[in-house]
Amino acid sequence: MPRRFVDLSIFLENDVVSDPPAFAPKIQYFTHENTFEQIQPFFPGLQRHQLPDGEGWAVETVQLSTHNGTHLDAPYHFHSTMNGKLGASERAIAIHEVPLEWCFQPGVKLDFRHLPDGYVVTAQDIEAELARIGHVLQPLEIVVVNTRAGSRYGQPDYVSSGCGVGYDATMYLLERGVRLTGTDGWSWDAPFVHTARKWADSGDASLIWEGHKAGRDIGYCHLEKLHNLEALPPDGFIISCFPHKIRGASAGWTRAVAIFDEALVPPAPRAQP
Template structure:
């Protein structure tokens, strides 16, 4: 069977509801017929008509946050320290320090599309889903959660859609050796609009970003704004999600891909 790839990434594009207002990416396009002015200073005396068909290069000017598009969050994004629960608290690693072996591992998909928007997934929910798909977690597996937000990307309610992973659900994964997770929602945690309501009602600040803050106890990374998770089986594939190498940054963009390869899965099975 030939190797097969499934793209798990969204586009970086203009005028699509991918982030809260004011935080969206912006791309300025320069086509072949509009870039002569960029080329001319390099070659004094050059006329536009001297270029083949009068065309220059195509190039884009991009204004981005490291958290636009499909990206990998580093532990540094969550808190200044990590690994407190492991007895060796240390400075949280930035995206350029994330171990590469975390970013290419067997993948596992948990289907949480049935949970309502704003629901906070518990450890019991994760345990039940693993039982349903008959899978026992192994260290370094990449665990991705398929939420109802995945099918609403680009719609106005995308940022407020889907369930989120709570602190205990996140620690359930990390305590079993998982170090990289992912979601097709805007955030690993429940959408802010739902958490804000709970905070107003309870005054409990520990509810804010509770899944992210689990990284204080055990350092980990997660992918956000994944896509196409509904097309994946529960397991039997690899995930590649190497982040862009930005010095000292809290996140890096990635072209996340699911890879189906009989040789890879057979080797993994033999190793376990």
Template sequence: MSQRRCERRVHDGERNHSFIKMRRSLSFSLSAEAIRMHIGRFDIKRLTRRQQACDCRTPKLEVHLAGAVFLFLCRLTPATICDSNERIFMRRILDLSMTLQNDVPSDPPGYEYSIAYTSHQDTVPTLERRYPGLQASDLPNGEAFALETVNLSTHNGTHVDSPWHYSSLLEDGTKPRGIDEMPLDWFFRPGVKLDFRHLPDGYVVTAEDIERELARIDYSLRPFDIVVVNTSAAAKFGTEHYAESGCGVGREATLFLCEKGVRVVGTDAWGWDAPYKYVAERYARDGDPSIIWEGHKAGRTVEYCQIEKLRYLEQLPSHGFQIAAFPVKIFAASGGWTRAVAIFDEP
């Protein structure tokens, strides 16, 4: 068969079978179901196999058009996905981050942040200086732009701690990584929630506690799962009692998770360890310095990251979702803010 006849056969046959069929259907319906089913039926790989069988090249225009149609249709339904059996799933995103807001307590005294707001009117002189002859009356509504100046540390708000936060040296003598050096694929993984809201304030979670909770929810940890701890502190967020509420996770329990391959953990309490108030009481009684920041310091043995001051964990199931919590990239920093979310694909 000549190359020209082969090209015509592939071009005409596939065009008539897929493009025209898809076009006719879409003229009647742009529902998510119809769109995704037709995307599944238009098989670009099938075009490629047929192209190889007759030793010819499918016209570039058709392949480019197929890609353009696919991308266009995907943009019509960005929250919808379709599996290999053409079942439709709606993607739902749950915010797990606190709002940075003045006068809403989320840190102990001495750790507060502040936000200064500059209005649209306040910045008019800036534009007038930038563009000589410009007057406020020349601008829509007589306004320039709004902006905010935020004074905070990398550990205010919902944030990710890097191993550099815990120590300047790992136990093997090497330097721990800063937040800008952490692998991004650590921060978009299946999530697992451990419900420890029943544990009293100041309690230090053990490996046995974690094993018991995993058995209760019938889940076996897998490497790189993101494990988040729901504590009683969540109910006190926004009050002066928040920072000294909830349980903490001790060294033994933290290393237990790391040994299972977990590299990112999180909590809705102020910190991963038990609140300072309770650790100080134990230290005054026993004089044992190893209990100070014991969960954090476990990161000297195995590098791991922790997300602190998460929100709304009580709305999560025990598993069956993903967490995305990419930290802001700050050079050589001990932490970075994150807009953490949970992602569900629901039928």
């Protein structure tokens, strides 16, 4: 049966809002017209006109955080330890240690686009959405959440848009064997601007990064800044998201892709408010 591939990744690019300004990627492009000076030292005496059409190569230099673009967070990003609720706490694994089998599994999409910006998804919300789509979670399935942030990518409010997934909701997934999750928002947790208001009112620091910190109890990974989740059905597809192998790093860039049969037609989208 024919397969269809859906790109779930955003571009790495300049001048598009994908991160707070201080964390934005920076890409410098060198074209065929301006790289002769890079080539000439390898070939003493070479003249520009001797190259075919006088052209050099194209190459780029990139200044990145491991958390720019669509990327996979390792448990080490969340905390120094993991698996506290599975026995004794262990050293949190870095991105080069993430099991490859976590990164190529059946996918499940939860549609939370109707939830307001800053909302913190609960375990009850997860249960209700799984019931709506008629899916029973299986160990190692990759669960991605489609939030309003996906429609705001590149806009000034992207970083502050969408809901986040709270501690109890994250643990609901992890306790059922899920080890890799994802979001089309800037963060798995609710945008900081909303959490900051709650923290200012309550003084409860456990609200800060609560979904991420679930990794202290059960180690897991999540994808951030996914794209095009609207194109996916609720289930019946595979997600491939192998991370770049950066020794000791807290995250790695990935070209996340969904793979599913052409015969699987996505249902009508959830009505938006």
